[in-house]
Amino acid sequence: MNTIHNQTHIDMSLFHRIDINLYPLFITIFEQQNISKAAKILCITQSAASHALQRLRRHLQDDLFVRSGSKMLPTPFAEHIYPSIKDALFTIQNISMQKHLFEPSLVKSLKIAVHDEIEPIIFPKLVRHFQQISADIQFTSIKLDRKSIVADLLAQQIDFIIDIEQNYGEKVQFEKLVQDQFVVCTQQTEMNEACYLASPHIGVSSRRTGVLVEDIYLNRNKQNRQIFLRCQHYSTALRILEQQPKAILTIPQNLLAHLQISSQLNIFVAPIESPMINIGMYWYKDLEINPRHAFLRSEIQKIFA
Numbered sequence: 001m002n003t004i005h006n007q008t009h010i011d012m013s014l015f016h017r018i019d020i021n022l023y024p025l026f027i028t029i030f031e032q033q034n035i036s037k038a039a040k041i042l043c044i045t046q047s048a049a050s051h052a053l054q055r056l057r058r059h060l061q062d063d064l065f066v067r068s069g070s071k072m073l074p075t076p077f078a079e080h081i082y083p084s085i086k087d088a089l090f091t092i093q094n095i096s097m098q099k100h101l102f103e104p105s106l107v108k109s110l111k112i113a114v115h116d117e118i119e120p121i122i123f124p125k126l127v128r129h130f131q132q133i134s135a136d137i138q139f140t141s142i143k144l145d146r147k148s149i150v151a152d153l154l155a156q157q158i159d160f161i162i163d164i165e166q167n168y169g170e171k172v173q174f175e176k177l178v179q180d181q182f183v184v185c186t187q188q189t190e191m192n193e194a195c196y197l198a199s200p201h202i203g204v205s206s207r208r209t210g211v212l213v214e215d216i217y218l219n220r221n222k223q224n225r226q227i228f229l230r231c232q233h234y235s236t237a238l239r240i241l242e243q244q245p246k247a248i249l250t251i252p253q254n255l256l257a258h259l260q261i262s263s264q265l266n267i268f269v270a271p272i273e274s275p276m277i278n279i280g281m282y283w284y285k286d287l288e289i290n291p292r293h294a295f296l297r298s299e300i301q302k303i304f305a
Contacts, residue, residue, distance in 0.1 A: 020092075022056040023085050025049060026064065030082050031154055033071040041155055094289065102291035104135060110296060113142040113152065114162045115206065117234055118279060120258040121178070122162050129303045153284040159296060165278035173288070175297075176280040177304040180252040182214065184268045185238065185261070187245045191268035196225070199248045202237040203227040214250050217273055235259055252277050 028038035029049075039049035057064055060081075065072040074082065110130075114122055119141055130137050142158055149168055152158045165174060184191055188199070203212050211219070218224055228247070231237055234256070237249045242262045250270060261267075281300060287293040 017059065019055065019059075022052055022059070023089060025052050026056060026078075027082070027086055027089065029053065029065060029072055030074055030078060032151075033073065035065075035072055037155060090286075090289075102295065104133075104295055107135065107137060107292055107295060109138045109140065110160075111140040111142060111158045112160050112162055113144045113149070113158045115144045117204075117206075117255060118162060121254055121279075125303050126300070129299065133299070135299075149282065153282065156284070156287075159283070159293065160300070161282040162279065163282065165280055168282065171285050172282050173285050174280050174282050175301070176278045177300070178254060178279040180254045180277040180279060182250050182270045182274040182277070183253045183256060184270050185241060185249045185251055185256065185265050186247065186268070187241065187264055187266065188248070189266060191266075191271055193271045196248065196271045197223060199225075199246050200228040200244070201225050202240060202244075202247055202249045203230040204232070204234050204237050204249070204251070205230065206232050213277075214272075214274060217275060221273060223272070238262070238265070241265055250274070 025038060025042060028041050029035055032038045032041070035049050035053065036046050039046045042049070044052075053064070060077070062077040063075050064078045065074055067073075110126070112122075112126075123139070123141055127139060130139075144161065144163060145152075146163070149161055149163075150172055153161065153172060162177070165176065168174075184196065186199070188195065203215075205212055212227075215225070229237075229240065231240075234249070234251050237251075238259060238261060241247055241249055242264060256267070281297070283293065283297065
C-alpha cells in the first residue's frame, strides 16, 4: 500500500525547488540538439539558456546532454524522461488555453515555405482569402529547402510547407490541397506514345541530380526518353520550346495555366502512364491543437475545398 501511495501522492514541498520554466528549455534542446537554436526559439540569450541548463542538471542530478561536435546529445536519463515531460507540458498548455477564447485578429503573420514553381498557384489565393475575411496578416513566402523541412517546422521558423506529397516522417502531417496531372507541351501538331518516346525532351527539376517523376513511371514500364536539356524552371523550358520544333515538355496542367504560353505551342494529354500529382500542406504534428495554428490550417483548407 505504501508503494501505491507514494506513486500517486503529490509532495507539495518539492515544488518550492522546481522551476517549471526549465522544462520547455529541456524539450527544446532535446529536439534541436543545439543550445543556440533552443535559445533563439525561446527568445533568450545563449548565456541564459546555458545557466538554466546548469540549474536543471543540478536539480535532476544528471548531465542531460553531452556535446558531440556541434550537437548536444541526450543522455539515457534524458531520453527516458523526455516523453513524460513533453506530455506534462502539453497538459499544462491545454488547461491554460481552455479559458482563453482564441481571437483570429491576433494572428499577424503567416510564413509558408513553397517551391517557387508552385508559389503562383498558391499565394494569390491565400492573400485574396485572408483579405476577404479582413485578416490583417503579413505573408511571407520562403524558398523551399526539402533537406531542412522537419527542422524548420519543429523550430517553428515556418508555419506550413506547401509541396508535392511525400513522406517526411511521423512528426510531420500532410493534407492534400490540389490534385494535378501531367500534360505535354510542344510545337508538334500530333502526339501519341511513339512520338512522345522518340522526341527530344526538356526536363525540369530544382535538384542537381536524380530521376524525374515522369521517368520513374517510364522506367517501371521499361520505357525511356531522351532528355537533351535539364533546367530549373518551367518558364525557361517554355521559352526554349519556342526554339525547338520537335522538343517536348511534360508539365503539371495547373502549373501551365499560370505561365505564359506561346501561340505556336500545342497542349496534349500525356500519352504515357503518369501519376496524379498531389500538392498539399505540411505542418508539425504537435501543433495541431494550437489555436493559432488550427485557425490558419482551417482557413487554408477552405481556400482549396
